Amino acid sequence: MSKVEMQSEKSEKKKEWEPKIIAFLCNWCSYAGADLAGVSRIQYPSNIRIVRVPCSGRINPYFIIKSLLRGWDGVVVSGCHPGDCHYVSGNLVARRRFAILQDLLNLFGIEPDRVTFMWSSASEGDRFANLIKKVTKNIKRLGPNKKFESTW
Amino acid sequence: MEQKILKKDQIVKLYNHIVKDYNFYAPIKEKRNITFKKITNPEDIVLDYYNSKVPPKEIIFPQTDILFEYKINGKEIEIEEPKNLEEKNIIFGIRPCDAHSFVLLANFFSQGEFNDEIIMKRRENTTLIGIGCNTPKSTCFCTSVDGNPFQKEDMDIFLVDLQDKYLVEGITNKGKDLIKQFSWLANATESDLKEAQKLKKHAEDAIVTKLELKDIDKILDPNFEHPVWKEASEICIGCGTCSFLCPTCTCFDVIDENVPNENRGRRVRIWDTCQSCLYTLHTSGHNPRNSCIERVRNRILHKFCYYPKNYGMLGCVGCGRCVQLCPANNDLRVIIEKIMEIKPKKEEKITV
Amino acid sequence: MVIEDQNKEIEQLIRDVARKLLKEKEVDVILGYTKGTIPLTSLPIVIDKVEDVDKLIWNNLCYINLAKYLVPRIPTLMNEEGQKLKVGIVSKGCVGRALIHLSVEHQIDLENIKIIGIPCNGIINRKKIEDEIGEKEIFEISISGDNIVVKGEDVEQTLPFNEYMNELCKTCQVKSPPSLEGICVGECLENPIIEDDFSDLADFDSKTPEEKWEYIKSLLDTCTRCYACREVCPMCYCNLCFVDQNQPVWFGKTTAYSDIFTFHLIRAMHMAGRCVGCGACSSVCPIGIDLNLINRSLEKIAKERFNFTSGIDPETLHPMMAFDMEDEQEFMMEED
Numbered sequence: 001m002s003k004v005e006m007q008s009e010k011s012e013k014k015k016e017w018e019p020k021i022i023a024f025l026c027n028w029c030s031y032a033g034a035d036l037a038g039v040s041r042i043q044y045p046s047n048i049r050i051v052r053v054p055c056s057g058r059i060n061p062y063f064i065i066k067s068l069l070r071g072w073d074g075v076v077v078s079g080c081h082p083g084d085c086h087y088v089s090g091n092l093v094a095r096r097r098f099a100i101l102q103d104l105l106n107l108f109g110i111e112p113d114r115v116t117f118m119w120s121s122a123s124e125g126d127r128f129a130n131l132i133k134k135v136t137k138n139i140k141r142l143g144p145n146k147k148f149e150s151t152w
Numbered sequence: 153m154e155q156k157i158l159k160k161d162q163i164v165k166l167y168n169h170i171v172k173d174y175n176f177y178a179p180i181k182e183k184r185n186i187t188f189k190k191i192t193n194p195e196d197i198v199l200d201y202y203n204s205k206v207p208p209k210e211i212i213f214p215q216t217d218i219l220f221e222y223k224i225n226g227k228e229i230e231i232e233e234p235k236n237l238e239e240k241n242i243i244f245g246i247r248p249c250d251a252h253s254f255v256l257l258a259n260f261f262s263q264g265e266f267n268d269e270i271i272m273k274r275r276e277n278t279t280l281i282g283i284g285c286n287t288p289k290s291t292c293f294c295t296s297v298d299g300n301p302f303q304k305e306d307m308d309i310f311l312v313d314l315q316d317k318y319l320v321e322g323i324t325n326k327g328k329d330l331i332k333q334f335s336w337l338a339n340a341t342e343s344d345l346k347e348a349q350k351l352k353k354h355a356e357d358a359i360v361t362k363l364e365l366k367d368i369d370k371i372l373d374p375n376f377e378h379p380v381w382k383e384a385s386e387i388c389i390g391c392g393t394c395s396f397l398c399p400t401c402t403c404f405d406v407i408d409e410n411v412p413n414e415n416r417g418r419r420v421r422i423w424d425t426c427q428s429c430l431y432t433l434h435t436s437g438h439n440p441r442n443s444c445i446e447r448v449r450n451r452i453l454h455k456f457c458y459y460p461k462n463y464g465m466l467g468c469v470g471c472g473r474c475v476q477l478c479p480a481n482n483d484l485r486v487i488i489e490k491i492m493e494i495k496p497k498k499e500e501k502i503t504v
Numbered sequence: 505m506v507i508e509d510q511n512k513e514i515e516q517l518i519r520d521v522a523r524k525l526l527k528e529k530e531v532d533v534i535l536g537y538t539k540g541t542i543p544l545t546s547l548p549i550v551i552d553k554v555e556d557v558d559k560l561i562w563n564n565l566c567y568i569n570l571a572k573y574l575v576p577r578i579p580t581l582m583n584e585e586g587q588k589l590k591v592g593i594v595s596k597g598c599v600g601r602a603l604i605h606l607s608v609e610h611q612i613d614l615e616n617i618k619i620i621g622i623p624c625n626g627i628i629n630r631k632k633i634e635d636e637i638g639e640k641e642i643f644e645i646s647i648s649g650d651n652i653v654v655k656g657e658d659v660e661q662t663l664p665f666n667e668y669m670n671e672l673c674k675t676c677q678v679k680s681p682p683s684l685e686g687i688c689v690g691e692c693l694e695n696p697i698i699e700d701d702f703s704d705l706a707d708f709d710s711k712t713p714e715e716k717w718e719y720i721k722s723l724l725d726t727c728t729r730c731y732a733c734r735e736v737c738p739m740c741y742c743n744l745c746f747v748d749q750n751q752p753v754w755f756g757k758t759t760a761y762s763d764i765f766t767f768h769l770i771r772a773m774h775m776a777g778r779c780v781g782c783g784a785c786s787s788v789c790p791i792g793i794d795l796n797l798i799n800r801s802l803e804k805i806a807k808e809r810f811n812f813t814s815g816i817d818p819e820t821l822h823p824m825m826a827f828d829m830e831d832e833q834e835f836m837m838e839e840d
Contacts, residue, residue: 062746062754082831093827095833096810099809107772109713109720134839183726205790216760287657289641389736391734422757429577430744475541479736481540485541
């Protein structure tokens with residue numbers, strides 16, 4: 001069998017559910033890190049769809065909640081390491097916001113691993129890939145996000 | 153038509169008969185509140201209650217009402233009208249004040265070319281089996297607004313609670329025809345009728361809140377800028393509970409929702425309140441009703457001045473929900489008393 | 505001292521202080537509570553004459569947080585020229601906390617206010633009393649000794665006050681307003697220190713996410729989106745609430761559970777570290793939804809993460825107004 005035929009057979013057999021994960025990456029560190037992973041041909045799961053923001057401090061908790069409402073199975077938010085923010089303190093402001101949001105999501109019964117916060121710098125292509133692998137594994141374990149399926 | 157008797161232990165039989173052709177709405181206890189819901193298990197029906205918190209207007213005018221759904225297929229748009237409008241409904245256990253509110257709602261929603269087909273269709277397909285109030289609450293004042301705890305004209309079938317049974321009277325032809333289907337109902341006796349009369353008198357005497365409302369619209373009209381409005385609204389927090397739970401309030405908002413990536417969506421109508429600070433906010437930024445003073449004034453004028461002018465009857469049914477549930481205890485009865493103390497002025501002609 | 509006698513003392517304290525403030529013209533008006541027109545309520549009242557001081561009462565049904573009447577969005581307490589009046593507010597602890605926190609957020613100027621501190625002994629849980637009495641109308645409610653006496657149609661019951669108190673009152677540690685020099689009169693708390701282990705939340709915290717989801721859903725799903733909770737809360741003073749935004753429309757306004765969930769989740773997020781635990785939201789809900797669990801959790805988040813309790817110190821910034829390099833980040837994901 002040719003390679004192409006083998007691959008198409010594989011994808012036909014594997015009709016299992018693939019999570020859709022939205023990733024908000026800060027432009028200066030995390031997005032650059034993801035780019036580095038790509039350029040270095042480091043493999044990581046293709047379940048994530050990246051949204052580039054100037055800074056993790058730009059992330060309004062509404063984005064995260066709206067993503068869950070829209071049916072995204074997982075949300076990843078990534079910024080620069082504390083102390084390394086391009087805008088000096090954007091990620092520090094964001095960190096407090098994320099802490100409160102994570103606690104509240106837990107309170108209301110959203111599984112803790114659906115929404116993930118992480119720091120990843122521009123030179124850490126490896127780290128980015130590893131963290132995304134971990135997130136995808138978590139979301140696959142949790143299953144699809146059915147809580148907000150529209151009833152109409 | 154002769155009056156009949158429905159024993160309370162026959163209600164399940166009644167339900168089983170009716171539910172074949174109708175959606176049966178009756179009071180149940182949900183989360184510790186009495187509310188009118190569609191019954192699937194007749195054992196859930198509660199017969200010992202004053203009235204529901206949320207008025208039964210939500211059956212024909214729901215809090216979340218889908219006006220239409222649409223699907224986009226390429227260049228074609230498919231519109232789907234709301235389903236279930238042809239379904240027939242019975243509301244069992246509605247009180248005379250709420251039954252009268254259905255008349256007021258119909259006045260509003262059926263104005264000529266602005267006829268609201270969806271709501272009026274539901275109203276047409278709804279039959280009211282009401283129960284007179286043997287023990288009105290101290291906050292009820294239906295007798296002050298041309299009503300009565302045993303008012304039956306606005307219902308299709310009127311029941312009187314005689315302890316272990318109901319006296320059944322068909323009022324409209326719709327109601328009488330329905331009663332004919334229940335051939336197993338016993339006939340009422342003379343003593344049943346006498347008992348009902350006694351209960352009616354007892355209920356009328358039990359109403360303690362008596363408001364003087366003669367010509368209130370003539371007092372309200374020239375007193376738009378009277379200082380009474382500041383007094384009436386000083387403690388109002390503008391929460392809108394009064395309008396949400398008022399059986400005659402009709403304000404609504406219309407919002408559009410869509411499901412992205414699926415090219416479909418719907419238009420939804422939801423309840424709104426004139427007490428919201430955004431209600432009259434213009435796109436220019438100007439807000440003619442910028443404070444609670446104007447908003448409380450608007451609500452009172454609507455019920456007691458504008459509605460009588462437009463429809464020839466008061467816009468309030470005296471159910472007392474706003475009095476019981478106002479969080480700041482801004483008592484409507486106290487406000488009405490203050491208004492009636494204003495000496496009627498000669499009507500001033502407004503020149504433009 | 506039993507509750508009944510405590511109430512008499514508190515009432516006397518309110519009237520004495522109010523009389524003094526009005527006589528000496530230190531305030532233009534007093535904002536307090538008077539007897540409601542129906543049982544289970546109290547009526548907020550504004551008085552400007554010394555003769556009216558005896559209308560002021562205290563009766564464990566004073567659940568409205570009076571600080572709400574001072575936020576800029578409610579322009580009631582002004583004179584003819586549109587200037588703010590000097591107000592003396594009858595303040596239980598949560599009202600005082602609300603005033604202090606509003607001044608931290610630059611919404612009110614404490615210089616124009618006199619906080620009449622009282623040692624609040626708790627607010628009656630109206631819904632719980634109504635549940636207990638059932639469908640009978642309540643005609644009278646009074647305090648006798650340490651009990652609540654409820655008289656209604658064919659019913660009279662005596663209920664222990666401690667059990668029929670608002671849930672948030674049971675764990676309250678700031679019963680009087682924190683003391684502020686020159687602003688607080690009456691009885692105030694000197695140097696309040698909040699020690700709380702939040703053990704009442706341990707039961708809920710141990711539930712699985714699925715159990716929590718079901719619990720919260722059963723709590724909230726009859727919400728009718730009337731926004732009474734938002735309007736009565738002194739901390740909700742935005743000119744345009746997030747649900748009303750339409751450029752863009754963020755979240756739905758219908759009674760579908762996904763919309764109800766979103767409203768309460770985001771409102772809780774906006775209240776984190778700002779809620780003063782007055783319980784007015786639960787007291788005024790027409791459906792009787794008890795937001796106690798959510799509000800207590802908000803206090804826990806603020807205390808355990810940032811060692812912050814709202815409305816204690818007018819100089820301490822709210823945690824969301826600041827940041828620290830050393831903030832905890834145990835919730836951030838790390839590589840295996």
